[in-house]
Amino acid sequence: EDQVTQSPEALRLQEGESSSLNCSYTVSGLRGLFWYRQDPGKGPEFLFTLYSAGEEKEKERLKATLTKKESFLHITAPKPEDSATYLCAVQVGNTGKLIFGQGTTLQVKP
């Protein structure tokens, strides 16, 4: 069964304290791995798509990496405005559907 697991469930950081979020997946036929940011009461905001092991993508303070079994979202020198829930999702098969992890809720304190 296709499965996506994110850790930790919650993460509290001080402003400027770098860290990483993990997304482990067990799927048959990965077509892509997606990272989204979700603020309370809003829809997910697209961050990155990774397609193959070894691929890396960056956007401001965020960097996403991918291996054959997991993906990391590295946050460098986070700011309070980075506080949100970060969702990881995998795309399998040829239907475009996404399977989401439970998310990591990040809180960055000033």
Place this chain on the structure above:
Amino acid sequence: GAVVSQHPSWVICKSGTSVKIECRSLDFQATTMFWYRQFPKQSLMLMATSNEGSKATYEQGVEKDKFLINHASLTLSTLTVTSAHPEDSSFYICSATGLAGGSWDEQYFGPGTRLTVT
């Protein structure tokens, strides 16, 4: 990035009534739209996949007669919750994507619709 809108953003209805939620892709043609449901402090659960001009494909456990999906054009899909009950109260989110050159594009999400059934 691509923009997806939903209407309404929130709705309160009485038990037994029906509610329609619209999902629109504003600046691209969405060959496929997806409908998700999200309960408090939980992740998104896919309800159905909607392709323009064809019947929606529902995930296991989702009642197709209760959650009616129509994808009449490349920019509009609707979800109708029929005979809503309090347990249908949730955050409903749509997403839209296109198929270009044989590969799936990024999937963009709407802002969500908060449904409360009293």
